[in-house]
Amino acid sequence: AQSVTQLDSQVPVFEEAPVELRCNYSSSVSVYLFWYVQYPNQGLQLLLKYLSGSTLVKGINGFEAEFNKSQTSFHLRKPSVHISDTAEYFCAVSSGNQFYFGTGTSLTVIP
Amino acid sequence: DTEVTQTPKHLVMGMTNKKSLKCEQHMGHRAMYWYKQKAKKPPELMFVYSYEKLSINESVPSRFSPECPNSSLLNLHLHALQPEDSALYLCASSQGTRGGETQYFGPGTRLLVL
Numbered sequence: 001a002q003s004v005t006q007l008d009s010q011v012p013v014f015e016e017a018p019v020e021l022r023c024n025y026s027s028s029v030s031v032y033l034f035w036y037v038q039y040p041n042q043g044l045q046l047l048l049k050y051l052s053g054s055t056l057v058k059g060i061n062g063f064e065a066e067f068n069k070s071q072t073s074f075h076l077r078k079p080s081v082h083i084s085d086t087a088e089y090f091c092a093v094s095s096g097n098q099f100y101f102g103t104g105t106s107l108t109v110i111p
Numbered sequence: 112d113t114e115v116t117q118t119p120k121h122l123v124m125g126m127t128n129k130k131s132l133k134c135e136q137h138m139g140h141r142a143m144y145w146y147k148q149k150a151k152k153p154p155e156l157m158f159v160y161s162y163e164k165l166s167i168n169e170s171v172p173s174r175f176s177p178e179c180p181n182s183s184l185l186n187l188h189l190h191a192l193q194p195e196d197s198a199l200y201l202c203a204s205s206q207g208t209r210g211g212e213t214q215y216f217g218p219g220t221r222l223l224v225l
Binding site: 029030032034036041042043044045046049051088090094095096097098099101102103104106 | 115117142151152153154156159161166167201203205207208209210211212213214215216217218219221
C-alpha cells in the first residue's frame, strides 16, 4: 500500500529565507514522487517529479527536491522564498493510475 | 499546450436541481479524472476514465454520474446533491495510466449546494 505523510501542516517563513517542506512516503512498489502547488482558488500545478535517475530534482520557480530512498523521503526546498510562493503544497506518490496525496503543507511567506 | 479547462468556474444549485460540470483537454491524453477537494484538504479521487471507459469508481454516491463522450471531454452530472457535496471539483488528465504519469489539473469548479 502507498501512503504519503506531510508532517508540517503549516510553515510560516520570512521573505528571502530558505524553506524545506517535508514529505515521507511508504510504498511497496516502484516509487514515483511528485510535488504540486495550489494557489488560492486554483487547481494543482506540477512543481517537480522524481521517476528515476538523479536523486536531486529541479522544478519550476526555483524549487528542488531530493529523493532519499533509505529515509523514504522527498523533501522540497527553496533557498530564498518570495511572497508569491504563499500557497498549499501537496506531495504525492503515483501507483498505476492513482495518486496518493499527502495532507498538504500551507506555506505562508511573511514580508 | 498543457491546459485542462473546466466550466463553469462557480456553480450554486439547490438540492433538487440537475446540473453538469464539464472538463476538456486537447493534449491527446487517454486518461481523465474527477476529484473532489474540500477546503484545506488534499484532492479525493472520485472517478478515472481510461480510453473512454470507466476504470475506477471510488464508491461515489449515485447522485454523481460521470460521462466521457470522447477522448477530449469529461462530464460530471449532478442530481439531488446534499449540502455536504459543496466543494471544489477538479478534473485532471494524463497521457496514460502507467505509474509515474503526470496528472495535469484544471482550475476546478467551485460548487455550492444550498
